[in-house]
Amino acid sequence: MITPRTPSGVLELLPGEQVAFQRMLEAIRAGYERFGFLPIETPVFERSDVLLTKTGGETERQVYFVQSTGALEKVRDGAAEDAAYPELALRFDLTVPLARYVAEHEHQLTFPFRRYQMQRVYRGERPQRGRFREFYQCDVDIVGKDELSVRHDAECPAVIHTIFTDLAIGPFTIQINNRKLLRGFYEDLGIVDPDRQAAVLREVDKLDKRGEDHLRTTLTGEGFGLPADVVEQILAFVQVRSDGHEDALARLAAVEAASGGSGALAEGVAELREVLTLVRALGVPESDYRLNFSIARGLDYYTGTVYETTLDEHPQIGSICSGGRYDNLAGQYTRSRLPGVGISIGLSRLFWQLREAGLVEASAGESTVQVLVPQVDAALLDDQLALASQLRHGGINTEAVLDGGKLGKQLRYADRAGIRFVAILGPQEVADGTVTLKDLRRQDQFTVARDEVVSALRVELAQPLV
């Protein structure tokens, strides 16, 4: 006998939780489709040579390689060719597969290419609380050929706003910044070398954790040697948060006025101005987005607008949806220049965090099953099944009890399982041509004519429970 064990570092859910997770996936999919994005899916593994062109260091160490039994035996027997890696590896994000997909199918796609992709990705991390080796990413990207208007950068906050409103997990704020503005700001301060800028940004990123004094000491210290007044300017800059649309525009005007004339800064300011204006035109309420000059995101990858999204009442969760603008998606695979902008929701981690914070009450949730048809009397089995069929043909998710047992026990099962309605068909109901409907949520009961049971339940199910 083998002990049945889930591998460590994965989020495996019980059915009630899976229903809640599935609803979130569907809300994200609906949001992406609402904005005109098309679905794609890529295989779980890519050719190792294709997957590992751009990576190095930590990511490469975390890659999972895939080998069939045959290939493995060749390695064992020393008969394998001396390749650096096995032939296949599991994707570690959805960006590299997107780059490969767009480059490979370039001539069959229409640009700007608007795709969404919701699949699991894999990282061989050391398992620890809240870190997963397998997790869902839900990505959306707009990829242009040769060029892509900055207007598209305004679509991402609008998508985020639609999805997180639908998910109803509390108030949130979309934090917006621009890498060109950041670059220009540091250039104005005389920090021009990209590596040096990146090093400063890494220190600034630790501000929340280590505090202002530590940052002052570090940046004025031996490694960086920045003048104290420059460090104060940095500290003031990264703490800029706008409050409302007009304030955001005013803060952009202020940073531009204070600038030493960096072209990059001016460009970043102009882009942010356009993005903010269109975000408002797309109907995002101004309370839900803000400028935040501390947001930098992936330093190697993003080149313009960058986004993070935080839950106002749960800042400790960190960003629940991030992304940004990049200059060239697939330079490692094609000579075509493919600029793009996109965002990603790490749903497994988000779900786990919401559950930890008590915001997903999965076990008490509603089942996908809407009606239980209990077995009241084994002699009425044909009638019971005909009722179940009638409900299913009417589009209602219906479970029929086929194993018998006491009615009270069947009702308790429905209640525990989160099935809201029970449709009872006993000898009396059969004689009368009726069905007795029990609403377990409202603790209510009523009798309807047999041929009206579908329409009656549809009306009930369409009303929110409050």
Add this chain to the structure above:
Amino acid sequence: MITPRTPSGVLELLPGEQVAFQRMLEAIRAGYERFGFLPIETPVFERSDVLLTKTGGETERQVYFVQSTGALEKVRDGAAEDAAYPELALRFDLTVPLARYVAEHEHQLTFPFRRYQMQRVYRGERPQRGRFREFYQCDVDIVGKDELSVRHDAECPAVIHTIFTDLAIGPFTIQINNRKLLRGFYEDLGIVDPDRQAAVLREVDKLDKRGEDHLRTTLTGEGFGLPADVVEQILAFVQVRSDGHEDALARLAAVEAASGGSGALAEGVAELREVLTLVRALGVPESDYRLNFSIARGLDYYTGTVYETTLDEHPQIGSICSGGRYDNLAGQYTRSRLPGVGISIGLSRLFWQLREAGLVEASAGESTVQVLVPQVDAALLDDQLALASQLRHGGINTEAVLDGGKLGKQLRYADRAGIRFVAILGPQEVADGTVTLKDLRRQDQFTVARDEVVSALRVELAQPLV
């Protein structure tokens, strides 16, 4: 520069095809939920010791093993412990993960446990046309604890009927048989030893390919040595197909009357009688199911009712949905007896075959995008975005063109992309407070008031095109 290449043996789709595939997945999911099944998902990999308990031979050779870079380096350096296999392996079906899941979470589940699972599985097959290394399986199972009424065996044909009616890929027939009836029939003929029975069944399974004469020669020949009249009885038996419900019951009565009194045969007949009766009670038209005594399925696994489903007009495709009843799901993981019944749809292979047969016109399909809002005049950008927002808030999947270009080109894009409606907002429409709607499918055009555009489109989209 690395050539972007999809690994061999996977089905990667262009967006238009992916939309068609996604619709099939959603129809299957809706069908499973309609019958009261709950979703679960399991990780793509399992612990190798858990995955490989029951397998052997061909399956084991086809397993993909998974190793992180670190583990791989240890193997290279000879520092790895001398384990038979790497720690993790990709699932090769959804049955073993279900067994592990049910055994592991046994005390948190309610039985009968009704679950559906739609995920990809992996087999290290040699790539060839129509054979995939990665493919979707869409499984549904009802698992009992200690016992499970044979009534549940009638649910599978009802689910199959609902789903393949919804998929609208042409008329189909659900072929039903019973392993106990098969066993009893061969026992009556004096073929009692299970291995000998299995060997005969394997030969019978080749009947379609090799013909009757070859079967006669083989079964009367040296290896089997069956009397000629026994072989004729086998030939007559395996060619039994019922035509309608009453004929099915009559054929069961006939096989029972002809029986030498095998208990297994009588049991199989009784089960089939009950299953057929309930299949009819569940509303499956009698033209869509039939007895077929040639169906045997997995010889080691299934113990009672077995199913296959064929497309009437495309018999060459073979079974598109198969399954059956098993005695004990998870004997390798738990002492609890877990009998069950289930079916599986191999969607990647089915989709590929339908495409090959010209039954999926993916590229000409309808997009998930329902309306394109073209950019008529850059000066009207804010109005254009407000219209897009209005449509999206109204639940309509909307793409807004943000890069400009000639209107004619934008219309051609919508047409090619399978977007049915175009909502045009030019200076005249803005002045009049209207929107011009073009229906590219019906080649029709009409103007509606701006505040009625959502309801007008909803009415149009709710009407089928035919």
